[in-house]
Amino acid sequence: MTTATERKGLQATKQMRGVMGKYFAELAAGPEQGKKTAWCTSVGPAELLRSMGFNVYFPENHGAMLGATRMATDLIPEANARGFSPDICSYLTSDIGSYLKGETPLQKMGMEGPPKADVLIFNTNQCRDVKDWFQFYAREWDVPCLGVHTPRSIGDVDGPIVDDLALQTEALVEPLEELGGCKFDIDKLREVIILSRECTDLWKAILDTAASVPAPITFFDDTIQMGPAVVLRGTQDAVDYYKILLAELEQRAADGIGAIEDEKFRIYWEGMPVWGKLRDLSTQFMELKTAVVASTYCNSWIYEDLDPAEPFKGMARAYCRLFICRSEDRKEKYMEEMAAKYKVDGILYHDAKTCPNNSNNRYQMPQRLEAKLGLPHLVINGDLNDMRLYSEEQTRTNIEAFVEQLAER
Amino acid sequence: MQYFCGIDIGASTAKLVIVDENGDVAARSMQRSGVDYTGVARENLDEALAAADLAEDDVSYSVSTGYGRDNVPWSDESMTEIACHGKGAWFNFRRQITVIDIGAQDSKVIHLDDKGRRTSFKMNRKCAAGTGSFLEEIALRLALPASELNGLAEQSTKDVTLGSFCTVFTATEILAKIRAGEKVEDIAKGAFRSIVKRVSEMDTIDGELVMTGGVVAHNPLLVSLVGEFYGRTALVPPDPQYTGAFGAALFAMEKGAKTC
Structure with missing residues (x-):
């Protein structure tokens, strides 16, 4: 029997573990099979790299693993001691700490560690830290670090911005060919983009199921289920898996089965996950009968602009329409639409100390949206990976008090 | 007559209030929270019951609150x-009021509308600045018991500013002030002003201003400095250190009455 504190597992998850396991096994086997490895930022031009025959590795995924396994807090000081400030991205400091100390959760999967890069490809659409992060490894291994410089605070995704980003992406082709990927083939790129678009559409449909009342899936499940959308977009495996997951969620929604037993309140999560506290937070919300139904974070891997007819421009549009690099007014409008779509009772903002670019409470957005939508908000102070910056008691009390407040309305 | 109990186990002290069905206080008690919250909750209850000449069965419903709220098996x-x-x-x-509560480990700003419904709240961030712990640290730095800070600060004749966000850095600032020959009473008042600044940075004030909490109970100067800062009188309920426990007892009264 399911009690209020038992999570309702998704049957599909077992298959996801198989899909992700296969991905990591292929990464590990890459060098033996003569395949080159490209590191790519999570919202970088993965489609191009895949189409050119690279195995693609995403260190942000490793950063999240370091956070979720709570290894990060022991590893970050290694990087701090070598000059990487405790105030910069804790994915970066966790990952570099992991490299320096030679400890990684990948060892439990039979890998020695992350695959060594033959080339590192970044996109600064998320922040400058991704480039700094990749440049560390470029220096360590004496390999090239190339990328796309996306402007920040973008208002309209207009022609000149898209043209520039498309040109920057296209300019990667020649060096990537020289670095040992296959010869560039536009038709191959179109094929990968079709699969990537299919993956993204399915991922969107999965997240959209949480608009049902009760929500069949929550943010905490999403953070786990997003793995294939991040690391396997552009592959058939991701598409096949998400079809299975979507079917299960649509069935749940049709049967009126919620992820939270007796759902009473619905909350939107803005900002990064607190990876080291996912389970605790998920349990607390479950006990409070509150479903965290949607998040900006998990919606950041939806790229409806991907277009096989215009491969480079489509990627350019998709990767700069991203919430994180948009202007405050565009972010506000997006949040407004999401709050209505998911029928939320309140908005929680996670102010992540080391991730200013993904902490959207800092320029009065909570106050503006509360005045406009009449939805109360809560800000919790913490971090994505560095649990030295997280106060268990403060957060627990804040969340509990927020739900009490929702109940009073 | 029915009785209802509220217990507030804070970081420093555990407070308990028993009210009767009219909401009048029948008894209260206070202990150091210590490290055994369950034990101190029991001691508090026994003391209050004895003071009001009540048996445990006379209490119809209990609500616990504070850091130790989940360690009260009888609530x-x-x-x-x-x-x-x-x-x-x-x-x-x-x-309509805005409550500024200053406790040992945290400070809170709570907005309530004219019906008593909470409309929003803020807690201090992770830092001790703006809390009772800050005053304890400052007292330590000045080699004084924390209980003497208020009396000393009231004798201050000169403004001394302590500007840092951080309690540890403020302690360092104090060393510099001592070296510069500033008087202890002026530094003490500067510490109270620092709390006012830290709290005022947390949120805005709507309606009337009310202050509660142990730090408020023991430091009337802080209340007048907050009032001065906002240009209005800061109201203080009776026994402000017990306000959380009293509120818990009122919730117990509402909830217990519903179940009877």
Whole structure:
């Protein structure tokens, strides 16, 4: 029997573990099979790299693993001691700490560690830290670090911005060919983009199921289920898996089965996950009968602009329409639409100390949206990976008090 | 007559209030929270019951609050200190208020509308600045018991500014002030002004201003400095250190009455 504190597992998850396991096994086997490895930022031009025959590795995924396994807090000081400030991205400091100390959760999967890069490809659409992060490894291994410089605070995704980003992406082709990927083939790129678009559409449909009342899936499940959308977009495996997951969620929604037993309140999560506290937070919300139904974070891997007819421009549009690099007014409008779509009772903002670019409470957005939508908000102070910056008691009390407040309305 | 109990186990002290069915206080007690919350909750209850000449069965419903709220096996329910401080404060004034509660480990700003419904709240961030712990650190730095800070600060004749966000850096600032020959009473008042600044940075004030909490109970100068800062009188309910426990008892009264 399911009690209020038992999570309702998704049957599909077992298959996801198989899909992700296969991905990591292929990464590990890459060098033996003569395949080159490209590191790519999570919202970088993965489609191009895949189409050119690279195995693609995403260190942000490793950063999240370091956070979720709570290894990060022991590893970050290694990087701090070598000059990487405790105030910069804790994915970066966790990952570099992991490299320096030679400890990684990948060892439990039979890998020695992350695959060594033959080339590192970044996109600064998320922040400058991704480039700094990749440049560390470029220096360590004496390999090239190339990328796309996306402007920040973008208002309209207009022609000149898209043209520039498309040109920057296209300019990667020649060096990537020289670095040992296959010869560039536009038709191959179109094929990968079709699969990537299919993956993204399915991922969107999965997240959209949480608009049902009760929500069949929550943010905490999403953070786990997003793995294939991040690391396997552009592959058939991701598409096949998400079809299975979507079917299960649509069935749940049709049967009126919620992820939270007796759902009473619905909350939107803005900002990064607190990876080291996912389970605790998920349990607390479950006990409070509150479903965290949607998040900006998990919606950041939806790229409806991907277009096989215009491969480079489509990627350019998709990767700069991203919430994180948009202007405050565009972010506000997006949040407004999401709050209505998911029928939320309140908005929680996670102010992540080391991730200013993904902490959207800092320029009065909570106050503006509360005045406009009449939805109360809560800000919790913490971090994505560095649990030295997280106060268990403060957060627990804040969340509990927020739900009490929702109940009073 | 039915009785209802509220217990607030804070970081420093555990407070308990028993009210009767009219909401009048029948008994209260206070202990150091220590490290055994369950034990101290029991001691508190026994002391209050004895003072009011009541048996445990006379208490119809209990609500616990504060950091130790989940360590009170005999309470019927737990609620946050934010809810309880708001409730306890509003009961005394019954109009739109903003409550500033300053406790040992945290400070809170709680907004309540004219019906007593909470509209928003803020807690201090992770830092001790703006809390009772800050005053304890400053007292230590000045080689004084914390209980003497208020009396000393009231004798201050000169403004000394302590500007840092950080308690540890403020302690360093104090060393510099001592070296510069500033008087202890002026530094002490500077510490109180620092709390006012830290709290005022947290949120804005709507309606009347009410202050609660142990730090408020023991430091009337802080209340007048807050009032001075906002240009209005800071109201203080009776026994402000007990406001959270009193609010919990009022919740117990509402919830217990419903179950009878």
